[in-house]
Structure formats: C-alpha cells, structure tokens
Amino acid sequence: MTERQQEQIALHALDALTPEEVRLLEGEWRYDPRLREEHAELAEAAAEIVHLLPPETPPAEVREQLLATLKRQRRAKVTPISVAWKVVRSPWVAWAAAAAIAVSAAGLWTANRELSNRVTTLVKSEVAARGEVEDARAQREKLQTQVAEAGDKYAKLSAEAEQLRKGIAVASMEVSMLRASVKRYEEGEVLVVWDQSKQEGIIKLAHMPTVQPGKDYQLWVFCKQQRTPVNAGVVRVDEKGEASVIFHPVKHIAEVAKFAVSLEKEGGVPEVEGPVILASK
Known part of the structure; x- marks a missing residue:
C-alpha cells in the first residue's frame, strides 16, 4: 500500500474525493484486498463519530488542510486520539476520526450559530411581546380610569340636573291660602x-x-x-x-x-x- 493510496483511502472515508478519484481508487482495490479493508475500517470509524450530525460537504480548502495534517502526523508517527469503541489497527483510523471531527465541527459551528441567531430573535420577540402586553395593560388601566371618572362626572351632573329640576319646580310653584x-x-x-x-x-x-x-x-x-x-x-x-x-x-x-x-x-x-x-x- 503506497502513501498516496493511504491518503486516498482516508479522504474517501470522509467523502472528500472527487467522483473521478473514487473511480480510480475503487479500481485499484479490486486487485489489493488490503485497500478495501483499510477503507472499511476508516469509513466505519468516521461514521460512528459523525452519524448524529447533519451531513456537510467540506470545502476545497478543508481537503487540502486535511491532506497536510495527515502528512505531518504520518511523518511524526504520533496518534493524537484513539477511537475508544474500536480497536485501531492502523494510525490512519485515528487520524480519519480526527479529520471527521474537524469536518463535522464546521457544520456544528454553523448549526450553533444559526441556533444562537434564532435564540436572539426569539428573545427580541419576547421582549417586544412583553412590551406590547405592558402597553395593552397600561391602556386598559387608563381606559378603566377614564370610565370611572366619566361615571363620577355623570353621577355629579345627574345630581346637579335633579337639583336644578327641583329648583325650577319650586320656583314655578305657587302656594295660596283660601279664606272664607x-x-x-x-x-x-x-x-x-x-x-x-x-x-x-x-x-x-x-x-x-x-x-x-x-x-x-x-x-x-x-x-x-x-x-x-x-x-x-x-x-x-x-x-x-x-x-x-x-x-x-x-x-x-x-x-x-x-x-x-x-x-x-x-x-x-x-x-x-x-x-x-x-x-x-
């Protein structure tokens, strides 16, 4: 298995190859079962990490960064993480898992940013709704006060009108005593x-x-x-x-x-x- 083949298998496990590259790689592993086994391990490890996250198509620059990272780590011959739920028979499995996390993290960050924006919008909507409720309550209290004041004025005017009627009635009355x-x-x-x-x-x-x-x-x-x-x-x-x-x-x-x-x-x-x-x- 060549260095190029190892890189291609790792990228294929992350769906980071072009259709033409996939066709060439799959043509090679028809003659080398080890390539197929290596790809199966990497694909399974990556799938177990990212199966709960929405699928993301990594941009071209991510692919280049991933290749550079894989080369550096291969030269250093260091395995920074391990897949606890899988027996790692090749350091490429760990690096594929790390790459999957890196790629998926971009999608998670985007989803988190969208969620944060939605929360901010909801908070603003709630504040606006609370303001509208307070305004409506204030308007209702003001209207109740106006109704009460109008009722008091009506009662006062009614009393004054009744008093005036009585005054007019008294003024228009004439009392006479008759003598024999x-x-x-x-x-x-x-x-x-x-x-x-x-x-x-x-x-x-x-x-x-x-x-x-x-x-x-x-x-x-x-x-x-x-x-x-x-x-x-x-x-x-x-x-x-x-x-x-x-x-x-x-x-x-x-x-x-x-x-x-x-x-x-x-x-x-x-x-x-x-x-x-x-x-x-």
Missing part, C-alpha cells in the same frame, strides 16, 4: 299648591262642613287672560271634612290671578252658578 267669605265656613282650612310648569295643582281641605245632599264643592282658577273662572273640578270631603285632591284646569292657565271654591250642584257645573264660599287674595 261666608261665616259658616270660617273654620275651614283650604290650601292650594299650583305648579305652573306642569299646569297642575293640589288642594287640601280640613274642618270643612259637610255639604247637603245634591251639592258639591267645586274649585275654580281665575286666570288673568280669561274673563271667566276656569273649572278645576269637584272636590269631595270625607266625614271629617277633609280632602286632598290633585287637579288640572280644563283650560291652559297663563297666569293665576286667584283660586276660589263655590258650592255647586252635585257633579259640578261648567261655569260658576252657586255662591263662592272661599277665595285666595
């Missing part, structure tokens, strides 16, 4: 509360004499824009002479002049017919 013009009704107490904005009122009577059969008390509203009193309905008292009635005049009252109560026939009349027994000033 007939002695029999002097002990009677009659109070009228009128809400101009709603065009309605309430009349309360107390200590009023009961009316004779076929008669009713009737309320009238004197409007400054009306020539005749406006009918506001019949008011019936109980056996104690008391009553509390909400009334609505049959016509719109632009401005109240006064209120009056007359004694009319039962069921009331459209215009005043009987005596007016109570009136406000």
Whole structure:
C-alpha cells in the first residue's frame, strides 16, 4: 500500500474525493484486498463519530488542510486520539476520526450559530411581546380610569340636573291660602299648591262642613287672560271634612290671578252658578 493510496483511502472515508478519484481508487482495490479493508475500517470509524450530525460537504480548502495534517502526523508517527469503541489497527483510523471531527465541527459551528441567531430573535420577540402586553395593560388601566371618572362626572351632573329640576319646580310653584267669605265656613282650612310648569295643582281641605245632599264643592282658577273662572273640578270631603285632591284646569292657565271654591250642584257645573264660599287674595 503506497502513501498516496493511504491518503486516498482516508479522504474517501470522509467523502472528500472527487467522483473521478473514487473511480480510480475503487479500481485499484479490486486487485489489493488490503485497500478495501483499510477503507472499511476508516469509513466505519468516521461514521460512528459523525452519524448524529447533519451531513456537510467540506470545502476545497478543508481537503487540502486535511491532506497536510495527515502528512505531518504520518511523518511524526504520533496518534493524537484513539477511537475508544474500536480497536485501531492502523494510525490512519485515528487520524480519519480526527479529520471527521474537524469536518463535522464546521457544520456544528454553523448549526450553533444559526441556533444562537434564532435564540436572539426569539428573545427580541419576547421582549417586544412583553412590551406590547405592558402597553395593552397600561391602556386598559387608563381606559378603566377614564370610565370611572366619566361615571363620577355623570353621577355629579345627574345630581346637579335633579337639583336644578327641583329648583325650577319650586320656583314655578305657587302656594295660596283660601279664606272664607261666608261665616259658616270660617273654620275651614283650604290650601292650594299650583305648579305652573306642569299646569297642575293640589288642594287640601280640613274642618270643612259637610255639604247637603245634591251639592258639591267645586274649585275654580281665575286666570288673568280669561274673563271667566276656569273649572278645576269637584272636590269631595270625607266625614271629617277633609280632602286632598290633585287637579288640572280644563283650560291652559297663563297666569293665576286667584283660586276660589263655590258650592255647586252635585257633579259640578261648567261655569260658576252657586255662591263662592272661599277665595285666595
């Protein structure tokens, strides 16, 4: 076995020969079984080292470096590593294993660099995602605060509006006390509360004499824009002479002049017919 053949076998075990070199080498070992055995040992040793790694095609410069290394080590006749799982019968087996590790290390370094780049990308993505989550959380908290503030403002405005409504209602209300013009009704107490904005009122009577059969008390509203009193309905008292009635005049009252109560026939009349027994000033 020549020195050239040993180099060719080692490179063939690492798949580092060109197709033409492989054809020539395989043609030679048809006549020399030792070449075939040497190649089998080297190929098996290299395969056991690199079978877990992805296949890599070494560049041309690696092939030249490998040849130079093999020559130097052969001259020095030193075996730097051993294949623990294989009985090494030739120093070329160890050097083939070392060469396989060197070639595969390049692929491992490339894979490691790609993995490192992926990790860096993932870390950046995670940081960006965390930032987006924090921004979303801050926006949510801000929105919740704005909703709470809007709720407080709405409640405050509602309270103010209700207060204004009450103020307007009170401002538009008119309270009148009716006085008796007939002695029999002097002990009677009659109070009228009128809400101009709603065009309605309430009349309360107390200590009023009961009316004779076929008669009713009737309320009238004197409007400054009306020539005749406006009918506001019949008011019936109980056996104690008391009553509390909400009334609505049959016509719109632009401005109240006064209120009056007359004694009319039962069921009331459209215009005043009987005596007016109570009136406000």
